[in-house]
Amino acid sequence: MHHFHYSNGQLYCEGVAVAAIAAKVGTPFYLYSHATLQHHFQVFDRAFGETPHLVCFAVKSNSNLAILRIFINQGGGVDIVSGGELFRALRAGVAPGKVVYSGVGKRPDEIRYALEQGILMFNIESPQELQVLNQAAGQMGRRARIALRVNPDVDPQTHPYISTGLKQNKFGIDIDRSVAEYLIAKQLPHLEIVGVACHIGSQLTQLSPFIETLGRLKELIARLRREDIQIRYLDIGGGLGIQYNEETPPHPVEYGRSIIQELQGLDCTLILEPGRVLVGNAGILVTKVLFTKQTEAKYFIIADAAMNDLARPSLYGSYHGIQPVVEKDRREVTASLVGPICESGDFLAKDRLMPAFDPGELVAVMSAGAYGFTMSSNYNSRPRVPEILVHKNEFYVIRQRETYEDLIRGEEIPICLTGG
Ligand SMILES: Cc1ncc(COP(=O)(O)O)c(C=O)c1O
Ligand SMILES: N[C@@H](CCCC[NH3+])C(=O)O
Numbered sequence: 001m002h003h004f005h006y007s008n009g010q011l012y013c014e015g016v017a018v019a020a021i022a023a024k025v026g027t028p029f030y031l032y033s034h035a036t037l038q039h040h041f042q043v044f045d046r047a048f049g050e051t052p053h054l055v056c057f058a059v060k061s062n063s064n065l066a067i068l069r070i071f072i073n074q075g076g077g078v079d080i081v082s083g084g085e086l087f088r089a090l091r092a093g094v095a096p097g098k099v100v101y102s103g104v105g106k107r108p109d110e111i112r113y114a115l116e117q118g119i120l121m122f123n124i125e126s127p128q129e130l131q132v133l134n135q136a137a138g139q140m141g142r143r144a145r146i147a148l149r150v151n152p153d154v155d156p157q158t159h160p161y162i163s164t165g166l167k168q169n170k171f172g173i174d175i176d177r178s179v180a181e182y183l184i185a186k187q188l189p190h191l192e193i194v195g196v197a198c199h200i201g202s203q204l205t206q207l208s209p210f211i212e213t214l215g216r217l218k219e220l221i222a223r224l225r226r227e228d229i230q231i232r233y234l235d236i237g238g239g240l241g242i243q244y245n246e247e248t249p250p251h252p253v254e255y256g257r258s259i260i261q262e263l264q265g266l267d268c269t270l271i272l273e274p275g276r277v278l279v280g281n282a283g284i285l286v287t288k289v290l291f292t293k294q295t296e297a298k299y300f301i302i303a304d305a306a307m308n309d310l311a312r313p314s315l316y317g318s319y320h321g322i323q324p325v326v327e328k329d330r331r332e333v334t335a336s337l338v339g340p341i342c343e344s345g346d347f348l349a350k351d352r353l354m355p356a357f358d359p360g361e362l363v364a365v366m367s368a369g370a371y372g373f374t375m376s377s378n379y380n381s382r383p384r385v386p387e388i389l390v391h392k393n394e395f396y397v398i399r400q401r402e403t404y405e406d407l408i409r410g411e412e413i414p415i416c417l418t419g420g
Helices: 018-025 034-046 065-073 083-091 108-117 127-139 175-187 208-226 252-262 276-282 312-316 404-408
Strands: 004-007 010-013 029-033 053-058 077-080 099-101 121-124 144-151 191-197 233-235 269-272 283-294 299-303 322-324 332-338 347-355 362-365 387-391 394-399
Touching: 010 018, 010 029, 018 029, 018 283, 018 362, 018 387, 018 394, 029 034, 029 276, 034 053, 034 065, 034 252, 034 276, 034 387, 053 065, 065 077, 065 083, 065 387, 065 394, 077 083, 083 099, 083 108, 099 108, 108 127, 121 127, 121 191, 121 233, 127 144, 127 175, 127 191, 144 175, 144 233, 175 191, 175 208, 191 208, 208 252, 276 283, 312 347, 322 347
Parallel strands: 029 387, 053 077, 053 269, 077 099, 099 121, 121 144, 144 191, 191 233, 233 269, 299 332
Antiparallel strands: 004 010, 029 283, 283 299, 283 362, 322 362, 332 347, 387 394
């Protein structure tokens, strides 16, 4: 559903003109539609109907407290990968019993924090982690609920940097070895085996890799049950793709239907960890053109947002739609939309046909709600941009623009350098 739309040649987010927000908050900024976020959650959640399930939003895709709160208010849980994400999610109001914790490198302090809070489940990614968690739980007088995150060796057919379920990836425990690890875990006194977890990659545009994975997970659960290891939760991760350009990913309803069908009679509570599909198309990045520049080789449109604000194009060569905030009659040019950062890899769109934007014009970088702000940095000492949420006919600053003072917070010049 699209709550970003044009009316009288102006881009709107729900009932608010994007240009009016820009006039108030300056550029660049991230802009999200509350209605879209809520709608995406509901559609995804309802796609699993009466099947016992929990939608654990992948915090890494967008960790703004207000956005987490929207999903939590709908009954959602969270998938976290760090102590920092746990802290955020708790601040946003999540019940610890709805938190699953993935990641290949959990630190001892992060493990203790999650144990203290009593999260739903640790998704264990190595034999050593199993031992460390058991020990930590023992020391704290707790019992940790666990799943093993298995690596099924399935090709998700996505960008190599974001595929996670192949043998050569660092993630999970080889599915063929996982039964042996489950048997070890069963002997560890401070662990309670409750689940099986898996996540094969991100931005998947086909159902077949999911289905192939489910087949392997079902087999594994059957084998575990023969070993008298009871599995209550099956966590199948996230990864459902969205349309950035010409992709045709399955609709969440189709995704849900095929999964339910595949898992009939399994008698597990399903856990899902969607990120991108909930937030990706619910947000845009709004930037302003500073200059245009014709060189001998190319035409550049230089904007005030850069790779530090949105890393995806530079990092993965990803496509994001580029649209005017205020439409006007004009030609199209083959251009690169670039930022002020001192790297030639700093582009938001490269050698593409786009409107011939003029200096001073606002540009919307589409589908920027997932892995946009969360992957942003202060490179080139650029303050991170604000995040704005539109709800009905109002807009709310849900994260303020960083200041120069914010940039140096925590830094100190030691006395040995000041001669004091
Ligand atoms: C363990 C885990 N769960 C969930 C996700 C969310 O993925 P996506 O945003 O593709 O739905 C990721 C990232 O790919 C992940 O690593
Ligand atoms: N950061 C990636 C997705 C990574 C998924 C993390 N498991 C992207 O923007 O597409």
